Amino acid sequence: MNVILAPGPPRNAALMERAVKGRSLWDDARRRLLRNRAAVASMMVLGLLVLAALVGPLLVPYAYDQINKNDVLAPPLAAGHLLGADSLGRDLLARLLTGLGVSLAIGAVATTVSLVIGVAWGATAGYLGGVVDEVMMRIVDVLYSLPYIFFVILLMVTFGSNFILLFVAIGAVEWLTMARIVRGQTLSLKQKEFIEAARAAGLTRFAIIARHIVPNLLGPVVVYVTLTIPGVILAESFLSFLGLGIQPPMASLGTLINTGAQDMELAPWLLVFPALTMIATLMCFNFIGDGLRDAIDPKDR
Amino acid sequence: MLRFLVRRLVVAIPTLFLVITAAFFMMRAAPGNPFSTDRKLQPEIEKNIEAKYGMDKPLLVQYVTYLGGVLHGDFGPSLKYRDKSVLEIIEENYPVSLTIGLSAFAIAVLGGVSLGVIAALRQNGPADYTTMAIAIVGVCIPSFVTAPLLQLALGSQLGWLPIGSWNGGALPNLVMPVTVLALPQVAVISRLTRAGMIEVLRSNYVRTARAKGLPEFTIVTKHALRAAVLPLVSYLGPAFAGLITGSLVVERIFGLPGLGKFFVTSALQRDYTVVMGMVIFFATLILALNLLADILYALLDPRVRLA
Numbered sequence: 001m002n003v004i005l006a007p008g009p010p011r012n013a014a015l016m017e018r019a020v021k022g023r024s025l026w027d028d029a030r031r032r033l034l035r036n037r038a039a040v041a042s043m044m045v046l047g048l049l050v051l052a053a054l055v056g057p058l059l060v061p062y063a064y065d066q067i068n069k070n071d072v073l074a075p076p077l078a079a080g081h082l083l084g085a086d087s088l089g090r091d092l093l094a095r096l097l098t099g100l101g102v103s104l105a106i107g108a109v110a111t112t113v114s115l116v117i118g119v120a121w122g123a124t125a126g127y128l129g130g131v132v133d134e135v136m137m138r139i140v141d142v143l144y145s146l147p148y149i150f151f152v153i154l155l156m157v158t159f160g161s162n163f164i165l166l167f168v169a170i171g172a173v174e175w176l177t178m179a180r181i182v183r184g185q186t187l188s189l190k191q192k193e194f195i196e197a198a199r200a201a202g203l204t205r206f207a208i209i210a211r212h213i214v215p216n217l218l219g220p221v222v223v224y225v226t227l228t229i230p231g232v233i234l235a236e237s238f239l240s241f242l243g244l245g246i247q248p249p250m251a252s253l254g255t256l257i258n259t260g261a262q263d264m265e266l267a268p269w270l271l272v273f274p275a276l277t278m279i280a281t282l283m284c285f286n287f288i289g290d291g292l293r294d295a296i297d298p299k300d301r
Numbered sequence: 302m303l304r305f306l307v308r309r310l311v312v313a314i315p316t317l318f319l320v321i322t323a324a325f326f327m328m329r330a331a332p333g334n335p336f337s338t339d340r341k342l343q344p345e346i347e348k349n350i351e352a353k354y355g356m357d358k359p360l361l362v363q364y365v366t367y368l369g370g371v372l373h374g375d376f377g378p379s380l381k382y383r384d385k386s387v388l389e390i391i392e393e394n395y396p397v398s399l400t401i402g403l404s405a406f407a408i409a410v411l412g413g414v415s416l417g418v419i420a421a422l423r424q425n426g427p428a429d430y431t432t433m434a435i436a437i438v439g440v441c442i443p444s445f446v447t448a449p450l451l452q453l454a455l456g457s458q459l460g461w462l463p464i465g466s467w468n469g470g471a472l473p474n475l476v477m478p479v480t481v482l483a484l485p486q487v488a489v490i491s492r493l494t495r496a497g498m499i500e501v502l503r504s505n506y507v508r509t510a511r512a513k514g515l516p517e518f519t520i521v522t523k524h525a526l527r528a529a530v531l532p533l534v535s536y537l538g539p540a541f542a543g544l545i546t547g548s549l550v551v552e553r554i555f556g557l558p559g560l561g562k563f564f565v566t567s568a569l570q571r572d573y574t575v576v577m578g579m580v581i582f583f584a585t586l587i588l589a590l591n592l593l594a595d596i597l598y599a600l601l602d603p604r605v606r607l608a
Contacts, residue, residue, distance in 0.1 A: 142316045149546045150564070150580050154324060157568045158331040234443050241445045241550060242565050254445075261449035261554070265457060275446045282441040 029219075032295040039291025042284040049281055053101035062091035064098035065249035076269050084269045086259065090249075096274055099251035100281070106167060106236045106252070107229040113171025114228060118178025119221060123209050125179070126186025137183065140176050148173045152235070156244040166245060170235045174228055181224055185217050219296040226289035230282045237278065253278045309595055313588045320584040321371065321577070325364055328573050335380035335571045354380065371581065377574040381567070387578035391560065395582075397467060398552070398559035402544050404479045409486035409540065414530065416487070417494025418521065421529075424499060432491055439488025444547050448481045448554040465556040478555045482547045486540050493536060497529035504528075527601065534598045538591040545583055 033039055057064065061080070067088045076084040076092075083092040125136035155169045189195065190213075198208050237254025239245035246252040253274055260271030336350050351357045355366060370377060376387035420432035455477065456464035463474050501507060502525055510520045548561040560579060567575040 138312070141312065142319065149542075149549070150583065151323065151327070153565060153568055154327045154331075154576070154580075158327050160332075230441070237443060238445065238546070238550065242553070244565070257446055257449075261445070264449055264453050268453060271449055271453070275442075275450065278446060279442050283437065286437060286441055 029292075029295040033291050036291040036294065038287045039295075042287035042291070045280060046284040046288065049100065049277075049284070050104060053097055053104055056097035057094060057101070060091060060094040060097065062094045064090065064094045064251055066090060066094070075267070083273050084267065086263070086267075086270055092270060092273060095251045095256060096277060099253050099256045099274065100277055102246060102250065102252040103233050103236060103254070103278075103281070106170070107233045109167045110171035110174065110232040110236075111225055111228045113167060114174035114178055114232075115221070115225060117172070118175035119182050119214060119217065121175065122179035122182025122184075123186050123213050123217065126183035127190060127205065127209050127213055129187075129190075133183075137180075140179050143173075144176050149238075152239065153242070153244060156239060163246075166236060166239070170232050174232060174235075178221070178224055178228070181220055182217055185220055186213055189213055189216055223289060223293045223296060226285055226292055230285040230289075233278075233282065233285075253281070305599065306596070309592050313592060317581075317584055317588060321368070321581060322364075324577055324580045325367065326360075328568075328571070328576055329360060331571060333571055335573060354378075367577070376578040376581070379572055379575050381570050381572040381575070387574050390563065390575060391578055391582055394558060394560045394563060397557050398548055398561060401475065401478050401482060401551070401557065401559070402548060404475065405482035405486070405544055405547075406541070408479065408483040409490055409544075412483070413487045413490025414494050414526075414533070416491040418498055418526065418529075420491065420495045421498030421502065422521065429495075432495070436488040436492050439484045439486075440492075442484075444481045444485065445550045445554065447484060448477070448551060451477050451481065452554070465554070467557050474555075478551050478557060481554075482544060482551050485547065486543060489536065490533060490540070493533050494529060497532050498525060501525045501529045531598070531602055534594055534601060537594040537597075538587065541590045542587050545587070 067090060083096065085091055086095070121136060121140070125133045152169050152173065155165065159165055195208060195212060198212050203211070233253070236245055236252060237257065240252050240254030241258045243258070246255050248255065256274035257271065257278065260267075260274055264271040334356075336347060348357065355363060358366075367377070374388075376391075379385050379387055379390055382390065416432045416435065420429040423429050452464050455462045462477055465474075467474060507520060507525055510524050515524075545561070548559060549564060550561075551557070552559040552561040553565075560582070563575065564579050567579070
């Protein structure tokens with residue numbers, strides 16, 4: 001993405017006009033992304049999923065925690081339950097939409113946490129360099145080699161499972177890779193002339209990092225964010241599956257799959273629908289992430 | 302070489318110390334203790350039990366005592382399984398985890414690398430698309446989804462494989478857990494190999510090898526593969542950590558008597574010593590593997606100086 005063909009000397013004014021209106025790097029990236037059919041389809045499906053999670057619960061005639069004694073394990077389409085009902089007679093569609101919303105929300109919030117910490121940490125270490133860089137990245141190395149899942153489990157056991165802790169715990173372990181990526185990019189940006197110009201203009205270090213370094217990190221960071229969200233959703237589901245994440249009667253995709261797996265002999269739909277939803281969600285994020293990477297950094301094509 | 306090793310060890314040992322310290326205090330900060338039961342114990346009895354395990358002393362004293370014990374290889378007795386020491390529990394249960402872990406690891410590396418190479422050689426062909434489809438599926442479908450789906454299909458519907466249990470490690474009992482554990486790693490490894498291979502196959506020295514008229518097989522296995530698997534070596538550590546994480550779920554779903562199943566239960570029961578023992582066990586394993594990967598990387602890539 002650093003290679004931009006320098007335009008030759010303009011032969012006339014008209015040509016120069018066109019050169020000025022040339023496509024930016026981001027225009028190019030957008031065009032490449034829109035040509036990627038898997039990525040575009042994924043964006044549409046993901047849009048629908050988000051919309052369903054936001055609006056859906058209002059349209060379903062049942063609440064996610066509403067127990068209907070007569071509808072225990074009702075199969076799909078029976079007794080007014082489009083996707084059937086679980087062992088307490090709760091409507092699966094209502095629970096699925098709520099659970100999808102919870103999982104997506106955790107994905108968004110925890111990713112934001114990891115984004116803020118990772119970018120700040122990586123940009124600071126990369127820009128300041130020297131001893132500061134050495135110490136900061138050693139800390140990342142140390143944290144990276146920890147069996148972090150054990151700590152997340154211990155955290156959930158220690159403080160009991162609550163929403164906010166779940167966000168923070170997952171976000172706090174996902175920032176490491178982000179910090180490494182950002183540091184690497186910062187190191188190469190630091191050598192560029194415009195940073196030197198900013199320094200010559202007398203800007204403070206903080207201003208250079210915030211105004212000049214961070215905006216230029218956008219490309220790789222955006223790509224990594226799209227790949228972090230599914231990771232976070234997986235981590236949450238993993239914890240919920242072990243009984244340490246979201247607590248009943250609240251639902252997430254992980255808890256739904258967990259309870260579905262328990263009843264799968266009698267009522268396979270309780271496993272199949274949540275599993276399909278989860279697979280679709282994760283696939284969308286992965287295709288979008290891959291598409292973005294190809295679009296922003298088309299080195300491997 | 303020696304200096305390189307020493308430098309790495311200098312980082313690894315404080316890391317392990319940090320792990321032990323953090324886990325110790327987190328575990329103690331948890332509400333409840335291993336002796337709390339539904340029936341309230343008389344205060345004197347509770348005091349006596351606490352005194353027996355040295356838990357009446359200040360936390361810092363306990364911490365120092367514990368560290369001293371660990372340095373001598375003494376991880377203490379389990380607080381829940383009264384007649385067993387932590388080491389005995391680990392000894393009894395690790396073979397199960399090791400068997401499925403190592404099998405999955407071998408399948409992941411061999412399968413992943415072969416798939417990646419095939420995909421790279423037939424770039425944009427049907428083999429490539431199939432491999433990448435497997436990779437996407439492997440990355441997107443977590444083990445706790447594949448496991449029950451496989452159980453439902455192969456176990457209870459078709460009856461080909463047993464749904465669970467260890468059964469002395471019989472092959473049919475191993476197939477599903479190992480597959481489930483290996484699949485996500487196969488996916489990542491095949492993607493890494495494919496990307497590395499595609500880049501290497503375009504390089505000048507591969508063109509030179511071709512120009513020399515070497516057979517394609519030699520070029521791929523002797524020249525290209527060595528450079529292409531380099532990024533893979535640094536993924537070995539995370540892959541191993543992923544397998545351990547996966548085993549927490551897989552052992553639970555398939556009812557295997559391994560360490561992974563113990564960890565969550567022990568943490569919930571506040572069995573301090575068992576949890577600590579397992580954290581130390583796994584952390585040491587992961588750190589050792591990271592170290593090994595670093596050494597391997599340095600050996601494979603002459604550009605990395607061993608200083």
